[in-house]
Amino acid sequence: MSQELHHHTMRAVTYTGAGGREVLSVEDLALPVPGTGEVLIKVTAAGINRADLLQRAGNYPVPEGASEVPGLEVAGTIEETGAGVGNWDFGTPVCALLAGGGYAEYVSVPAGQVVPVPDGVSLTDAAGLPEVAATCWSNLVQQAGVGRGDWVLVHGGTGGIGSFALQLLKALGARPVATAGSAEKVQRSLELGAEAAINHREEDFVARMKEITGGHGADVILDVMGAKYLEKNVAALAQGGRLVVIGLQGGASGTLPIGKVMGKNAVVTGTMLRPRPAEEKAGIMRDVAEHVWPLVTSGAIRTTTDAVFALEDVAAAQDRFEEADRTGKILLVTGETP
Known part of the structure; x- marks a missing residue:
């Protein structure tokens, strides 16, 4: 035709x-x-x-x-x-x-x-x-296996990926938490479905994530930063947590604390669409x-x-x-x- x-x-x-x-x-x-x-x-x-x-x-x-x-x-x-x-x-x-x-x-x-x-x-x-839906679905659901009730930390809650991820996670029954770089973006993240949002310029997201989840940590982290957040992301993971790196805005090479990954029985993965x-x-x-x-x-x-x-x-x-x-x-x- x-x-x-x-x-x-x-x-x-x-x-x-x-x-x-x-x-x-x-x-x-x-x-x-x-x-x-x-x-x-x-x-x-x-x-x-x-x-x-x-x-x-x-x-x-x-x-x-x-x-x-x-x-x-x-x-x-x-x-x-x-x-x-x-x-x-x-x-x-x-x-x-x-x-x-x-x-x-x-x-x-x-x-x-x-x-x-x-x-x-x-x-x-x-x-x-298409790009944001495919990225969020393939990484959060297919790769990380997000389930109902999972605590999910999304870095950059108001970006193209972040704003879609927060809404998708809420719709799937997960418990999304966002990081954002201003009071306005924190508020916007909450409007998009985040249960809580962390101003990363003023707060330590590892400590705040532990606090928000009652000491549990993040079951899944969707990360666009790469190297800059690698060690902190591992620290923020729950037992059996999954870190999915999909961007390198904070650099391409970092130090992976393998002992902590092993101790948490965690999974660290990177994907490109x-x-x-x-x-x-x-x-x-x-x-x-x-x-x-x-x-x-x-x-x-x-x-x-x-x-x-x-x-x-x-x-x-x-x-x-x-x-x-x-x-x-x-x-x-x-x-x-x-």
Whole structure:
């Protein structure tokens, strides 16, 4: 199934090298052609993620075979399907998890990574859902096995991942606690579903976590900091606790107190979503559509969009992403900004 495309190029963002905003360029590129098992999406909006900025700085290599165009998630409509793809009609609203290529007017993606937009969510806001939903579900549920009543410490409660994780954890019956860097962000974390929130600039999160949990500690920690928090995270874990490191904002190499890990019978793991095989991503997105989208539709999880920028304003959009007062997702739109 396809509708004839009457043009062969598209606008897309490229990085002309490694560096700051000066390496950003919007160019005309060849339209992607969907291969076997792929669909072509006409992009309405793309979400900005930290990996995009790491890639811009030269610190996040593009996986083999992936587009050099940045962007790990989009929402839009089905434009064309490749061989071996059934069940997608032209014009169907969808969102997708990508290995790259999202900052563009069109993107080709394995069909398994494409899911319907949750009911009640606009096509623009939906662009901010796939990466964060897949990250939270795969790490908190599949990897760490979060269960009802588990104490879960989420670092950065008001960021894109944090704000989604708090809502998901609350909906799953866990007991989320957040760290945040200001009184306003502490309050916002509580509004998002945290049972308690810790201002990490004023309080020691290890001591506070013990206090909040009545001496128990964290059954699971979702960490975006890496090295800076490694030893403190292990100290904050409960017996049998699981530390899942998904970001390196505080450095890539730290000291792991192995004796404490052993003494707590704890598990320390690190994951990345982008380099995983397409089949694995498809499995994650199937679960997301089945288990997470109903929570979005019911309002238990709300999309949190901070700001929307036109594709041509990508430099301003990435600048906004890095600002400390951002709460929620930054989106790029290919048409008129809403």
